[in-house]
Amino acid sequence: MKWVVPMLADSLLPFRQTAWILALIMQGWLLTAGCAPSSQATTPHGTDIVIFIDFSASVQGKDRALLKQDLVTQIIPSLSAGDRIVIAPINDKTLTDFYPLVEATLPPKPQFNGWMDNVMKHARLVKENDTQVDSLKETVRTQVADIFAKRFSSQYTDIFSSLIIAQKLFHNESRRKVLVLMSDMVEDHPPYRFDKMSWTTATNQKLLSELDAKGLIPDLSGVCVYVSGASAESAELAGNIGQFWQAYFQRTKADMDPSRYAHVLLHWPPSKSCQL
Incomplete structure (x- = not known):
């Protein structure tokens, strides 16, 4: 054996x-x-949304109500886990006295690992996350209502300075970057008065060269840009201003499709065609 x-x-x-x-x-x-x-x-997962609102005298009454409507009915409902939203005013002290009117970061959605996580525990965490997200969205909605109720005002519309601040806010941001400008887009902060300028075929190039020399053309690479509220005293002026901003955003390397430049917010939420 x-x-x-x-x-x-x-x-x-x-x-x-x-x-x-x-x-x-x-x-x-x-x-x-x-x-x-x-x-x-x-x-980080989600979208970083930076919104600048024009509170100058040129945006009043019905136009301002439309901006609020875009925020309440489109932007805020679209917020989801992992998103950040910053809302700030466009005024004549953007560079020297910048402050956000609203700032909120929604908690990221809990990730599930089949090897390590308990299914029931993960489901509970997801439910808690949904509750936190809904609560923060409601807080943002309330803050937005307060902003428009307080009737902020500004003597000038300094969009260029707001765009410099936007570059700083997006710096080193790994989320998807979206910039929303809620304005008539009529820059009137001295020395630039778009409503008083004589627009010719050479105006855009001359203006862009001046702005570049002054460091007023930021790098907005990878930023998806929306404009809501664009308007002017005449269709011709609105067209000239719109063409300038298209050329300007091209210089900033931003993703600015002409279909997203309008009097109201169009094509929201951002599609996958927007840069990441």
Whole structure:
């Protein structure tokens, strides 16, 4: 019977090798799965939305009501987990006295790892996250209502300075970047008075060269731009101003499709065609 033991040992060898190999594979899977939550947690998901609202005398009454409507019925309802929203005024002190009227960051949606997470616990975390997101959206909605009720006002419309601030706000932001300008887009901060200028074929190039020399053309690479509220005293003036801003945003390297430059907010929420 002595020969039985070696034979049994030899016969079990393939099973031991298989078990050892499976153990190594499982260990690798667990290490990979264990790293997933950490990497996902450090990668922000969502959209960074920066909104500048024109509170100058040229945007009043019905026009201002339309801006509020765009915010309340389109932008705020579209917010989701992981998004950040910043709302600030366009005024004559944007660079020297900038402050956000509203700023909120919605918590990111909990990530699920099939190897490490409990299904029931994850479902509870998702539900809690949804509740927090809904609560923050309601807070933002209330703050927006307060902003328009207080009737902010500004002597001038300094859009150029607002765009410089936008560049700073988007700096090193890994979320999708969206800029919304709620304004008639009639810059009137000295020395630039769009409503008083004589617009010719050479105006845009001359103006862009001056702005570039003054450092007033920011780098907005990867930023998807919307304009809501565009208007002017005449269709001709509105057209000239619109053409200037198209050329301007092209210089900033922003994603500014002409279809997103309008009197009301169009094509919201941003489609996948917007740059990331």
